[in-house]
Amino acid sequence: MDYFFHKDGSMFAEDVDLHEIAREVGTPFYVYSQSTLERHLRVFDDAMTGLDRLICFAVKANSNVAVLKLLAKQGAGADVVSGGELKRALKAGIPGERIVFSGVGKKPYEMDAALKVGIKQFNVESEPELEVLNARAIKLGKVAPVALRINPDVDAKTHEKISTGKAENKFGISWLKARDVYEKMKEMDGIAPVGVDVHIGSQLTDLEPFRLAFTKVIEMVKDLREAGHDITQIDLGGGLGIPYGDSAEAPPLPSVYGQMVQDVVKEMMAEVDLEFIFEPGRLIAGNAGIMVSEVIYVKEGDGRKFVILDAAMNDLARPAMYDAYHNIDPVNLSEEAEEELVDFVGPVCESGDTFAKGRLIQPLEAGDLVAIKSAGAYGAVMSNSYNTRALVPEVLVRGDQFSIIRHRIEVDELIGQDQIPNWV
Incomplete structure (x- = not known):
């Protein structure tokens, strides 16, 4: 169970309309539901009743410090696989005695x-x-x-x-x-x-x-x-x-x-x-997050239709890397519209920049928003700036509130990391 649903024709994360987040943050962006994260942790912990146990969330699945902190407040420890993840866990307030290092x-x-x-x-x-x-x-x-x-x-x-x-x-x-x-x-x-x-x-x-x-x-x-x-x-x-x-x-x-x-x-x-x-990770975070993207163009090809999104393989690598399946839903839902077969692709110059092929969905046009589901694990953590694209932001929702928990790292900030040697 998660807390992403359509109400009055629009998709919500808990009690927040995704259009509201898109207007403030821009697209693409990740959004996580705090209620879903907490519920998934509780369900897994309850399944182990009777055992002396420690649930160490796999930080590699979703390493945002805000996510780690809210899970830590529910009693979770951390499974880390690098010195950087160890620092994140400690910053989130997870004590050493609740951390395992793999x-x-x-x-x-x-x-x-x-x-x-x-x-x-x-x-x-x-x-x-x-x-x-x-x-x-x-x-x-x-x-x-x-x-x-x-x-x-x-x-x-x-x-x-x-x-x-x-x-x-x-x-x-x-x-x-x-x-x-x-x-x-x-x-x-x-x-x-x-x-x-x-x-x-x-x-x-x-x-x-x-x-x-x-x-x-x-x-x-x-x-x-x-x-x-x-x-x-x-x-x-x-x-x-x-x-x-x-x-x-x-x-x-x-x-x-x-x-x-x-x-x-x-x-x-x-x-x-x-x-x-x-050490659950995906089980806790996977269906607690989605990625929201805007349609840039709808392109008619020879025998197929391409919906070109402003999200790309650098924002969500799983489909390109693992041939992974993610449901894709329109943020504005029209129950009367007749569905059509489309391919969802991104703007990166790689044929692998494809999120889905042959999906049935209501007709879409430029400016529409779509939600790529089950993206809370191995989504933002694997994102990068390939093609010098801004690094996707993350948002956390609780009830009718939302907060940016990683800002979009814009292109100028990325380029500013480059250093030119004095001999060039």
């Missing part, structure tokens, strides 16, 4: 920053990383809490570019080698092995890959505890998909996912007190 390429200065603020857990993804982290911790007089990210060699059955749990992927340590690496940690003075971590991919619509991966993790935790390792934290990652509105298989509800998790872990919970960490 990612395959942590640099020493990033490790230092995380050690100094006392993060909850480093999700370590390789032996070389573990050795560097040990050295940095010793140098700073710290002990790093570590969970090895296990690669369980499980096919997530999702897009190949967002699959992370197969042996061929760059993520994690092979589950066949992991027990030996935990033994090595016993000799490392700067490391405290506290947990096990797994994350097999994003936008999963089938529970079985989760079940297979989580079962392997529970078996490993049992073995590690029997070997004398005080493992008390299990990080089950994120990855549960959302409905994008296409004809693909609908993902399971969070409640069904939560029941599967509890079925897998209940035997282990009867034996030892465990804390579970979850």
Whole structure:
């Protein structure tokens, strides 16, 4: 459920008419519904009732500090994958003890920053990383809490570019080698092995890959505890998909996912007190945001009609990068108009700058607004200024109020970042 809907022929974000935002902010822009963000977090957390748990929002899905802060006020922590995301989480008021640090390429200065603020857990993804982290911790007089990210060699059955749990992927340590690496940690003075971590991919619509991966993790935790390792934290990652509105298989509800998790872990919970960490991102933010764009031209091609928008692949990369499906709705709704087939494209000089092909929609003309749905995750965070286009702004709505939470970075500001050497 989200809070974007048509009323009296116009689309609203909660109680704000999107035309009102467009008049003040211009197009394109992202808009997020605070009520939707909070509701999605609450629904996921409720699905885990009965578990000692920490919900760490995946910052990579939507890293705006305002979004992070409102989720933090609801009790969320943060899953970060860079020093920059760590800074964002801290600025949003998320304390170190509610932050986990994932990612395959942590640099020493990033490790230092995380050690100094006392993060909850480093999700370590390789032996070389573990050795560097040990050295940095010793140098700073710290002990790093570590969970090895296990690669369980499980096919997530999702897009190949967002699959992370197969042996061929760059993520994690092979589950066949992991027990030996935990033994090595016993000799490392700067490391405290506290947990096990797994994350097999994003936008999963089938529970079985989760079940297979989580079962392997529970078996490993049992073995590690029997070997004398005080493992008390299990990080089950994120990855549960959302409905994008296409004809693909609908993902399971969070409640069904939560029941599967509890079925897998209940035997282990009867034996030892465990804390579970979850890292949802898309599930919280995806359908809590849309991108609004204006029609520039409607172009008649040979056998097809192109609706050319002022948004482009630099503003929303998912369709070009992943062939992703996003519903596109008119902001002004006419129930009487007969729908027609169109392609939605942007102005960037790339054939890949296409949002949708062969969509049925009411006739549109220059100046009309459209809403590209399910854009709250991996939308603004992946935006850029390709073709020297202004960087898209973000807006947050609560009830009948809206606030710009990232201003449009205009072309002059972008060009001003360039430096000309004195020999040119």
